[in-house]
Amino acid sequence: MCDVNFSLSMMGASNGLRVIDTASISREELSQIIENAVTRHVKPAIGTIATQESLLEFLVGDGPPMPWYRSASQSRAAQIAFLGRKFGHSEQQVRDWITPHLGCIQSAIDPRKTTVSAEALVDYAIEAARSQVKPTIRS
């Protein structure tokens, strides 16, 4: 549904556990946990992201709640290439944003199944953005 996502377990839900054991808590407690996670953590973290520009800024960043190593870094890099092109950023700028995270992208590629490198994937995304995306917004 969303390639770019983060677990609510990082947001204080489920007391830091990856899952909420709903069998051991009441429905009221479950409601409270979810409401708290949204109002205290999710909304303050991403509530202000309302435009493509702020989305690009969020994707380029590497802080909580969605550091690169915990995200779908291949898709994230391609989305940065797309939005960077759309906003008229130079290809070098886009590379500068992505290059520090090549290790994350590479680690998400299973070398037993493909020989594609992170660099090749980023090159392809930037090239595809150049040919398919028309800059519409000047930064």
Add this chain to the structure above:
Amino acid sequence: MDEKRASTDVRADARRTHRAGPQDSSGKLRKAVTETVSGPIRITGESVSGEQEALAKAMLELIEANYSPQQIDLTHNGQPASPTTPSPDTSSKRPSIHATLAEALRRVGYSRIDKFAYRDLSATPEAEKILYFQANGRPRTMVSGWAGLRNPEAQAFAQACVHTMTPHLHPITYIPPS
């Protein structure tokens, strides 16, 4: 003798169902399963042939398609499960997890868009915010949740890129059942 014949019928019906899909299971088959599958299913240490494995798979699909978890009496070593450890979710008085999540998220400005998926009503189409959940376990009481950001155009572009470069790899992201 009758028992043997009924058992053969179930095997034949299970094979047909396995081929045709669980939606084609008939009342006759349901009746046959009800009448014949009454004791614990035992797994032996012997090697299992491909046909036996396919048959077992077909029967499991059949049972899952026709019976709710509450109807299936899980036993342990042929004995009923301990009455001291009932599943809390078997109580029909308890609201479902779906209903609880939907109500809690409605109060904080999210509306349901799919099974276990909720959209922030205040978000813009340029940056949609979606919460989604998954319930695992038997019964499904272990809930995990994710918050996601989505610009549909950017995501479609990225998915096409990743698929082109690594077509035989699955995306490294959770896709909840729709």
